[in-house]
Amino acid sequence: MTLTGEMLIGATAVRGTEDTFQAINPATGETLAPTFHGGNAADVDRACQLAEAAFDTYRATTPEQRARFLESIAEGIEALGDELVQRAHAETALPIARLQGERGRTAGQLRLFARVVRDGRWQDATLDSALPERTPPRPDLRMQNIPVGPVAVFGASNFPLAFSVAGGDTASALAAGCPVVVKAHPAHPGTSELVGRVIQKAVADNGLPEGVFSIVMGAGIAIGTALVAHPVIQAVGFTGSRTGGMALVKVANERPQPIPVYAEMSSINPVYLLPEALAARGEAIARDLVESLVMGVGQFCTNPGLLLAIEGPALDAFRAAAVAAVSAKAAGTMLTPGIHQAFERGVAQLSAVEGLTRPGCGLAGTGPNQARPAFFETTAERFIADHRMHAEVFGPSTVLVTCRDVDTLLAVTRILEGQLTATVQADAGDQAVAARLLPALERKVGRVLFNGYPTGVEVSFAMVHGGPFPATSDTRTTSVGASAIDRFLRPVCYQNVPAALLPAAVQDGNPLNLWRLKDGELGRA
Amino acid sequence: MTLTGEMLIGATAVRGTEDTFQAINPATGETLAPTFHGGNAADVDRACQLAEAAFDTYRATTPEQRARFLESIAEGIEALGDELVQRAHAETALPIARLQGERGRTAGQLRLFARVVRDGRWQDATLDSALPERTPPRPDLRMQNIPVGPVAVFGASNFPLAFSVAGGDTASALAAGCPVVVKAHPAHPGTSELVGRVIQKAVADNGLPEGVFSIVMGAGIAIGTALVAHPVIQAVGFTGSRTGGMALVKVANERPQPIPVYAEMSSINPVYLLPEALAARGEAIARDLVESLVMGVGQFCTNPGLLLAIEGPALDAFRAAAVAAVSAKAAGTMLTPGIHQAFERGVAQLSAVEGLTRPGCGLAGTGPNQARPAFFETTAERFIADHRMHAEVFGPSTVLVTCRDVDTLLAVTRILEGQLTATVQADAGDQAVAARLLPALERKVGRVLFNGYPTGVEVSFAMVHGGPFPATSDTRTTSVGASAIDRFLRPVCYQNVPAALLPAAVQDGNPLNLWRLKDGELGRA
CATH class of the missing domain: 3.40.605.10 (Aldehyde Dehydrogenase; Chain A, domain 1)
Known part of the structure; x- marks a missing residue:
């Protein structure tokens, strides 16, 4: 064509x-x-x-x-x-x-x-x-x-x-x-x-x-x-x-x-790294999480932009593995010059935040519009106090927030804005913590997922790709x-409308063979 | 108590x-x-x-x-x-x-x-x-x-x-x-x-x-x-x-x-008086419509504030009966002094509109806060041209709009704002007109009713008390x-959430015995 x-x-x-x-080819800068x-x-x-x-x-x-x-x-x-x-x-x-x-x-x-x-x-x-x-x-x-x-x-x-x-x-x-x-x-x-x-x-x-x-x-x-x-x-x-x-x-x-x-x-899609999961498989989580972070050069609404974990040796091991993985990642070409500039601006703004460090950074790019993956870290106290860290940086950037204990993890959760997703990495021993976390997450997100990664949205009957503001403008x-x-629908009621004028969906005899609610009972009769 | x-x-x-x-007793003006x-x-x-x-x-x-x-x-x-x-x-x-x-x-x-x-x-x-x-x-x-x-x-x-x-x-x-x-x-x-x-x-x-x-x-x-x-x-x-x-x-x-x-x-709830219905039972419609108009001193969201009919002898007979019925109606005490004042203001504003007549007016009140029913009339051309007649006057006030033909009736319908209800008075001979009208009404209202009156809202499963703006702020x-x-609900998706943490509604075995959609099929299994 x-x-x-x-x-x-x-x-x-x-x-x-x-x-x-x-159109511009972002990989070459050429116009098409x-x-x-x-x-x-x-x-x-x-x-x-x-x-x-x-x-x-x-x-x-x-x-x-x-x-x-x-x-x-x-x-x-x-x-x-x-x-x-x-x-x-x-x-x-x-x-x-x-x-x-x-x-x-x-x-x-x-x-x-x-x-x-x-x-x-x-x-x-x-x-x-x-x-x-x-x-x-x-x-x-x-x-x-x-x-x-x-x-x-x-x-x-x-x-x-x-x-x-x-x-x-x-x-x-x-x-x-x-x-x-x-x-x-x-x-x-x-x-x-x-x-x-x-x-x-x-x-x-x-x-x-x-x-x-x-x-x-x-x-x-x-x-x-x-x-x-x-x-x-x-x-x-x-x-x-x-x-x-x-x-x-x-x-x-x-x-x-x-x-x-x-x-x-807008969503930063928090990922909760619970202690037992981190102890049992922290390195694997680090590797897979970084894959999720850089997939599509981080240009997913569900990109994991926030990691939450409790301080301790398991977190230290996770951090080391995640930093190593990020540091080995090549830069990737972003969708447009504008998106690339916004990413660079976002990373620069984060880098200027006091008390936020950048222990990990991907390889430098070689072409136009390339983004280097960025891995930041801060404490729960600083995160709660500084809203600049709550904003989405669209692209392969994430912030690890270290928490002293479970209560701090929950405190951070409660001050989050609305999100598309929340991910929980949890093993059997984490179940009590996860049970406390789940009701808090239900209130913040459209989708809660366990032991996976937020990127990848199934198109099915039970999917919710939505969530409280600012994830979406309509949380319902x-x-x-x-x-x-x-x-894209609205209800209309027909009162004593003559049979010959009734829409097919509500005619006697149910000509469309629909599931219908008749006098409060669901059926297809 | x-x-x-x-x-x-x-x-x-x-x-x-x-x-x-x-509180003020509006019937006496006394404070309570x-x-x-x-x-x-x-x-x-x-x-x-x-x-x-x-x-x-x-x-x-x-x-x-x-x-x-x-x-x-x-x-x-x-x-x-x-x-x-x-x-x-x-x-x-x-x-x-x-x-x-x-x-x-x-x-x-x-x-x-x-x-x-x-x-x-x-x-x-x-x-x-x-x-x-x-x-x-x-x-x-x-x-x-x-x-x-x-x-x-x-x-x-x-x-x-x-x-x-x-x-x-x-x-x-x-x-x-x-x-x-x-x-x-x-x-x-x-x-x-x-x-x-x-x-x-x-x-x-x-x-x-x-x-x-x-x-x-x-x-x-x-x-x-x-x-x-x-x-x-x-x-x-x-x-x-x-x-x-x-x-x-x-x-x-x-x-x-x-x-x-x-x-x-806000809703003026148009009532369509189709020719055959008007010819067969215009006087009965006039009587019942005026009852609906003055019920509760017109203080219903679904009060019939707009009547639409096609010129002819049947409409003349209807008008005479309606004017007679309105003129015999006593004034009624409104809910509050503020509502009464707003009604008087609204009637005065309508009365000042050029080309709008007031052939019918109820009896004068004898106490405080009493509203006299008001019956106005104008032509379709004037109604279409003057938006002052499209605004709700909360209380027992209605405007009859006379139309030259069915196309004019439909033209008026298309320029109406959103409404809670539309009522159609139609006999068998009106069915062809009603069939043309119904799709236009579906787009304007939350409830279409035939051969009844809009006041009286059933509380049931199929009721819609809503409609396009400004009837409501949310037409869905x-x-x-x-x-x-x-x-007051919003959806949440649970992805790979451990069984022990799942909410009852979506647990295996369906412990709440709900109708559920499983892999696209509705059932209770």
Whole structure:
């Protein structure tokens, strides 16, 4: 496919008239053809008006039609073959194997949501029978979820496939029945165009109205702001920085009609190294933890940026092994010059903090945009007192916080901000401590994991990739996994509505064969 | 029970040191003993710290313990007997029979949530089995909902029992496992103290930590603002004006950690009078609609404030009957002098709108705070052009909008703000029009009802008392009915957590006998 540098607005390709930009190969610093042409508020308006025009038709599609649409997007992405992976590699410097895996995850996500749509539990169909003899009589009441309306999705830089144009936000919004307008991430515009054209074709092939999907582009913040502010848009999906996410939340809150923003933003993902685990397998933990730290050059929302342990010989051995492992790690190329500069700035700011040492540092880089892994250490008292250490440094940087005892470990936990994950390394002898820790962690995070590492997020039914602020802007939700569809739904109740007008999900006879709640009892009858 | 005018902070009664205030009998203008003593930020902090201290213990109670607690509050409210109804009557001028009914609804709500807690579907227990042979291996993943933390509830003036101290917000938050700090509505402080003492006693009788419930008081906005701003509070329930709700939303958004506010605010509840229904039974509709309009002196969130119909002889007959019915209606005493003044102001503002006539007006009042029902009329063109007619006038006021044809009816619908309800009066011959109308209404409202009247909200499983902004601040939720519990929950995922540490809801063997989703299949095995 020849890239054109155009936006995709409904069925057409539109050359923007504003700022132009090109992708940069972060490994070489070279710009990549073609030139992309940024759009303006009029382009956003066109995309949004088409989305609005498409909404009622799209939401009236059957679950089967919507599932097939999602599957055809997955097939289209796979059919792009090596071209997609090569382009994403050139634009992001992420390894080929990682991008192949991410492509598989992206297609798998689309197919999971096809299954979710067919299953129909998302409709939450609920029926209360009329009680005409009661005083006062109870009317016939039926409830189902419907899609909220057109959704704006912001592509994330660190998952150019799985959380970008056809990523989790898009898949769950389309599954819910919401048209999607994507703001492409300017760091991988070519990847975005490739995937966008796949969706555009799938819309046409499935006989759907063109406004079901559009993609707008721009290097600055103006076009994204215009998108969130557009009255047609009813919800926003975003993965990125705390600053970026909160800027969108502000725009959304200041609309005449405020809308929800699902922003997955900032997390330092504490890892608890409990004493028995550290004594039994401290060196193995050190090795695996450093692998998790540097994986993808630390550019994961779930990167382990905070380690907590209790002082003692086992911690000393762990520290030595971790420092040795970090020191042997090569620098890695980050996604963009901007992300690399922010990482260097973050590391420099941490280095200037009094009472924070840097016992470990990876090898110096040899090319542009390379980040050296950094391993810092401080005490619990200093960590609690200095909030500069609580902020995420996006990249391969972590801070070991040494605690005098279990109570100190718990005290640090209680002052943490909200997190996506917390990890506990615990052996059988640590169980009493872990039992005290778990309730504290439940209150701080979306996912608690034992004896593993936080990087790697399964796409499944039970996954929660969310958590209290500032991990996300909406702690009640997840952006990964089947429940992500719930973000784009709202309930409607039908009271004494004539049978001929009732939506299929709540009709007598249960024509969609859904699990439904009837008079408080769940069943499929 | 002798009222003391104190706040209830945990297990103690605390005399506030700030502004004092008394309830006013709106029917007579007399102040009612005792004097209530408003609290300050230190009182709020005490209540919130107790709530925080109680949270982990309270959320660890079994569903059965929590259900029993809710039931004992219901029993305690019933045991107050006539004293409660008489006090509420004196403070609100609402009729005795209505308050008896509201007491029944309040106890019924508490018992519904006891059933919801026992049933356990609120936990949304979800399990994905480990797949150790897969590449990469899938970990064991389990998900459940947990309560968000302490919740602030604002008592509503128009439901002194069902949406006040022990109302729907409190019941659903307590059911979820959240401690509650109530800000009592200053219009019915005596009713609030009576019910608050019932809950305080139920907390003690059930062996729960005292911080599970507190009630703070104050005549101004300072104490409510301090409550929403307090870092311990994790969500807010509110029913009241758009101005009041949005002020709390602003406070919540500006916190270092923003929190959700569930504000049920403003709705004019359009009623569609379709041609065949109007021709067949226009006079009966006029009579019943006017009853709905003046019920409770129009002080319902679901009051029919907007009527839409197509010009013609049937509409002329309806108008004549409605005007006659309104003109025969007596003025009614409103809840507070402030609400009465706002109603008079709203009616005066409408009366000044060019092109709006007032063909019907109820009888003049004879006492203080009495509102005369008002029936206005305008054309679709003028209504669309003038947003002053779109705002809620809280009380017995309605605007009939005449439309030339069905397309005009739909055009008016499309420019409406979000609403709690829409009502359609339709006979068999109206079905084609109704079928066009229904999708437009789904996008605007939380509940669509046919051939009834919007006042009267059933407390059941399928009810949605919510809707797009400005009907509520969060369109994904309901404040009435079983689903209201979802507002106070958030999901947590447990990855490879040792069996001994897993919460009961997601343990192997399903000890709580919950409906659970296991590897995508719903079951109870």
